[in-house]
Amino acid sequence: MYEIKKMLAFLIILILLFSIASCSHQNEEAPSSMPSELPYEPEEVSDDLPVEKIVLTDNADITIPVFDLGKFTVSDEAEVIERERFIIYIEEDVVYLKELPDFIEMAMNLMEEETGLSFYTEGYAPEKLKINVVKNSNPFATKSEITVEQMDMHIYDRGYAFVFFHELSHVLQMRNGETDSMVFMEGYAKFNETKYTDMILKPNIVRSFRLHSYFNRDDSVFRDPEQCFRSFKGHEAYLYGVRIFTYIDEKYGYGKISEIIKIMGERYKEEGASTDQLVQIIKSVTSEEFFSEFRSWYRENKDIFDGSDVLDLTEYKTFNYIPLYDMSQKTYAPHVIEYSDYCILDFTDGFRYLQHFDYEIKGIYGIAESTGKHALEFYNYRDELIKIINLDNEMLDICTDGAVKIKITGDGSEIYIGPDR
Numbered sequence: 001m002y003e004i005k006k007m008l009a010f011l012i013i014l015i016l017l018f019s020i021a022s023c024s025h026q027n028e029e030a031p032s033s034m035p036s037e038l039p040y041e042p043e044e045v046s047d048d049l050p051v052e053k054i055v056l057t058d059n060a061d062i063t064i065p066v067f068d069l070g071k072f073t074v075s076d077e078a079e080v081i082e083r084e085r086f087i088i089y090i091e092e093d094v095v096y097l098k099e100l101p102d103f104i105e106m107a108m109n110l111m112e113e114e115t116g117l118s119f120y121t122e123g124y125a126p127e128k129l130k131i132n133v134v135k136n137s138n139p140f141a142t143k144s145e146i147t148v149e150q151m152d153m154h155i156y157d158r159g160y161a162f163v164f165f166h167e168l169s170h171v172l173q174m175r176n177g178e179t180d181s182m183v184f185m186e187g188y189a190k191f192n193e194t195k196y197t198d199m200i201l202k203p204n205i206v207r208s209f210r211l212h213s214y215f216n217r218d219d220s221v222f223r224d225p226e227q228c229f230r231s232f233k234g235h236e237a238y239l240y241g242v243r244i245f246t247y248i249d250e251k252y253g254y255g256k257i258s259e260i261i262k263i264m265g266e267r268y269k270e271e272g273a274s275t276d277q278l279v280q281i282i283k284s285v286t287s288e289e290f291f292s293e294f295r296s297w298y299r300e301n302k303d304i305f306d307g308s309d310v311l312d313l314t315e316y317k318t319f320n321y322i323p324l325y326d327m328s329q330k331t332y333a334p335h336v337i338e339y340s341d342y343c344i345l346d347f348t349d350g351f352r353y354l355q356h357f358d359y360e361i362k363g364i365y366g367i368a369e370s371t372g373k374h375a376l377e378f379y380n381y382r383d384e385l386i387k388i389i390n391l392d393n394e395m396l397d398i399c400t401d402g403a404v405k406i407k408i409t410g411d412g413s414e415i416y417i418g419p420d421r
């Protein structure tokens, strides 16, 4: 089971940032039917705007031309991609990354190396792992397969890799040692999704992957951490689990987790370890006082889970903004952005993706908010500057027809870019 997208749905505002949402001040206009000779009118011009940098293109396209799919491809009919260790089944008319098979190969190898566990344990070798890529489904895993949806394909832009690491963790754990403890299963998958995403994305620019801070059961944990381990379900199991695994990793090392899984597999091969049996195993390989020692550690280290939803572009300058898109939600995850000197938000790949679903893309629509000073330069698909908006400790509408990219420069204070409301 996999919850992060559901969590996102609750935690962020689910509004379209792309063209089908219209800006309030443009409601009367129909940008797509405007004659193409009309120049853009720079708006919200403040006094210190670097005016000489404004370029008004003569024949600015109001409607962005349809891009090719770039690094994505689309399955015309159901496709099967077979490799030595897995088979990928792709539903008809699904947009997926061309490099998906290579990514899966890399992910499985990396996880085996790090854990010392194998995806091909007795009883499963040589059966290949099935990977189903469907149009719409919450991601999930069983012992023999994982299922992900089209939306999970944006694995390098940036970090949907974590969906695969999460589901592959379930498979790896179940094939090596089973348990009915939801805190253990989801905590393991959630701990791993951050661990491995951090490893392959250097730096891991979307710190919000962790989303660990939305946990309000600390009182119960401080009262009886073992009881919480036994009883938490759903959302709480994920967030408590990741705390337990972070502690084991820090205190005993990552190898200790594999040791626990192997013991479950050896002792309870057929039926899997009950939560009671698992608790005994954990204590036997760590400490009889495991849970009270965890509690002391957690009191001291609680703060490390208070991540904020920040996109860190101080080192990594360009961010490909890809929508979260399926039949039930269409949005971008809005972010507070940190940068130094400059950063670039590139919507090009995201627009390609949306165009495949027959959306007519007209530009970047949204709002920006900052406590400091920033200049937002908007570029069209030909990389021509078409508008500059200066932001000085305020919130502004940034809707810009024809734009596919924003370059931000300024005083380095945090800036928020999000869908318009």
Ligand SMILES: [Zn+2]
Pocket (backbone or CB within 6 Å): 001, 002, 003, 166, 170, 185, 186, 189
């Ligand atoms: Zn899960």
